[in-house]
Amino acid sequence: MKEWQKCRNILCIRADNMGDLIMTTPAFRALKETFNCRLTVLTSLAGSLIIDCIPEIDEVIISNLPWVKCVNPLTDIQLQSLIKEIREKEFDGVIIFTVYSQSALPAALFSLLAGIPRRLAYGRENPYELLTDWLPDKEPYSYIQHQVQRDINLVKSIGAYAFKEELSLQYSTRGQTSALKKLEKLGINTAKPWLVFHPGVSEERRSYPFLYWIKIGQLLAHADLPILFTGSSVEIEMTDALSEHAGAHTYSVAGLFTIEEFVALIAVAKAVVSVNTSTIHIAAATQTPSVVLYALTNPQHTPWQSPHTLLTYSVKEIIQSKNEVVRYVSEHNLQKNLPYPSPEKVVNALREILDRPN
Known part of the structure; x- marks a missing residue:
């Protein structure tokens, strides 16, 4: 632990998606506050989209590592080039963040080859010289x-503590103003509250039925709350169709906002209804109330320290993960054969969370 106290140039490897990076912000803050260090994050292209909203990060290295699910992973030549780049930055230490179903050892070997002297991660087996510091991984068994x-x-195992442990994201006044102007161009009165509905998923097994989204929108037709169907640019066709069938009080805004604008949009929304994706972690970071349509894939990824209602449902056997650790959790820890929550149940949960005192 004493060796880490001397580290002033630290690399963090979190090579997954935006939501994973957002959930790591309290740990990033602990490192910054404790060690007064320069913090560089190695993450995927998908994860990097949120970097500008995370104030604790000083620098980002963007690479789709071949041991993490991604599009266009690095080739062997590109990986060797990345190792050389990392070596030249002369990091004092590296911290490898993983979920319990991942192994840190590929990243540990990568970091050893890059010459980083201190290497910390969870390990399910003895990593020997791959890691200088490690915690036995007791999850999920x-x-x-x-x-x-x-x-x-x-x-914490190396002495890093944060004064506050909530998620953190930042956005500029310009970002918020820009987001509101885009809404006004759609004819939305931004002086009144609105709802954000986020139906898109990165994994099909997390999806909530298309027709149910439409029904939820229809049930809220007289609530005097505009509904924004959000998503990425590749989801425009889906949100257009949802808005077309859900009613005139709904709007398709997929692909309309930058990430900073999207964070600002959620921060000032009345509430969010979303599947379990990065949107719920943005809502948690901005303390926006949320109703989460939560497929039972990763029980450890619920909204953190924020107002929310969780409506869970099971993943069909045919599309469940082939990862044996994930399957163990599904078989031993999760309730089976949970149906999708009905649109009526979602609307009731939304109304209940809207009626809660601030």
């Missing part, structure tokens, strides 16, 4: 903790 807590506990 002994217990399951929230992903945020898992990351916080990892950096």
